[in-house]
Amino acid sequence: MIENIKQRAYEIENELGKEIEAVCDFIFNNPELGDEEFISSKYLVDKIKEYGFETTYPYCNLDTAFRAELGDEEGPTIAFLAEYDALPGYGEDKEPAHACGHNWIAASTLGACIVLSKLKENFKGKIVLIGTPAEESTGGKCDLVKSGAFDDVDVAYQMHIEAFNNVNCKALAMDSLEFSFEGVAAHAASHPHMGVNALDAVQLTFAGINALRQHVTSDVRIHGIVSDGGEAPNIVPEKSACKFYIRASERKYLNEVTEKVINCAKGAELMTGAKLTYRYFENSFDNIINNRILQDITKKNLVQVGITDILDGKEGPVGSTDIGNVSQVCPTMYTEIALELNPMVYVHESEFLNYANSKEAYDKLHKSVKAMVGCALEIYLEDGLLNKIKSQ
Ligand SMILES: [Zn+2]
Ligand SMILES: [Zn+2]
Known part of the structure; x- marks a missing residue:
């Protein structure tokens, strides 16, 4: 029927x-x-x-x-x-x-x-x-x-x-994260010691994540861009930002990886003194x-x-x-x-x-x-x- x-x-x-x-x-x-x-x-x-x-x-x-x-x-x-x-x-x-x-x-x-x-x-x-x-x-x-x-x-x-x-x-389950760093601008040649370099924090975030890659399962994908890299080479970047997509086969494991990625940015904050704020810039899948x-x-x-x-x-x-x-x-x-x-x-x-x-x-x-x-x-x-x- x-x-x-x-x-x-x-x-x-x-x-x-x-x-x-x-x-x-x-x-x-x-x-x-x-x-x-x-x-x-x-x-x-x-x-x-x-x-x-x-x-x-x-x-x-x-x-x-x-x-x-x-x-x-x-x-x-x-x-x-x-x-x-x-x-x-x-x-x-x-x-x-x-x-x-x-x-x-x-x-x-x-x-x-x-x-x-x-x-x-x-x-x-x-x-x-x-x-x-x-x-x-x-x-x-x-x-x-x-x-x-x-x-x-x-x-x-x-x-x-x-x-x-x-x-x-x-x-894949996916989280989207934007990390923004705020440092202190200064003349990059005459007074670099007065500056706090926000771009360094972004670069150290990438470096930390790149070290992390060896220690995640092979389904994980972490890919990012520098969305703000400063204004001019002669200014210590006061503001800088990067965006990442982080993916894994299962939501539960992704939560662990995402926490480690956030810790990379927190480490970069500590190393540079540039203040970190972060947000999920899109819905998590x-x-x-x-x-x-x-x-x-x-x-x-x-x-x-x-x-x-x-x-x-x-x-x-x-x-x-x-x-x-x-x-x-x-x-x-x-x-x-x-x-x-x-x-x-x-x-x-x-x-x-x-x-x-x-x-x-x-x-x-x-x-x-x-x-x-x-x-x-x-x-x-x-x-x-x-x-x-x-x-x-
Ligand atoms: Zn499509
Ligand atoms: Zn489609």
Whole structure:
């Protein structure tokens, strides 16, 4: 019976296909930076209202976040996480552009919700679309998690176009730290003994961190820049600052490493006498917790729509993403879908702009919508499946 409803869902997706492509196209052609996605978020809210969803917009004190829902309390609440922020600096005037394909994420998540809405009489439960701003910068999902946006969500879903099909994606936990030092300015040649060199403190912070690198596990990444290095070579730098991202596979270990990094800056303060202040300049991201049962359901549903070459793990480079924070509070399924380009083109490359709204992207868009809807139907309809997912 579930399989019959799934077949009907595929037909509905075919019927709504052009409309779902139009969402992908509209967001692509209206690129906006994180926390400034006013046109995109309004467009998505207006669109989903047409399908009878109740909306809250703005949401959780974030101007460009929203929540749309349809259904009842009885039965599972499944949330699809839309993203719609673009990346800076791709055009001649450094204009933003959708070089990470978040236009596609907006279309696939909204698409899954509207297809499910047409099948609502077949199941109990709630269909939720959460508009999550600024994945590329401040990490809106972190704020949404803190505000309790996922407290009533049973399962969260998102797919992302990428180089490979992968149901076992990793993301590192990450902290962002800015260290600012304040010393005393002086003439660097005639009165250097009167100065307290804030840039020395920054350099010693780097030196301490570089010594630390040998004594952390190999998953750790610590990378930084000097964001303020003084004014002129003939002035002992009064102010200086540096920024770091610190990452590790697990949040618990990252907390230990971050404390050691802060101690490097404290040591530099002591050595130089330049006064240290520090802050987390962006939200802290957590690692993704994967759910084996959700992975199995997703794999099966991807195969059913013709996506078969699926990685079950990824070695090598990984970044960080705010969906990690969501996965810490509710079972979350984040899947990467290959565009199958030859030669391969990666997200954040200029070349990717030719594909984020392409025929290839549309083909995967329809398959992803069908697969996500298939997964959701199983969770809504199969007795006990949600409990199994939750007890993982
Ligand atoms: Zn990106
Ligand atoms: Zn992305």
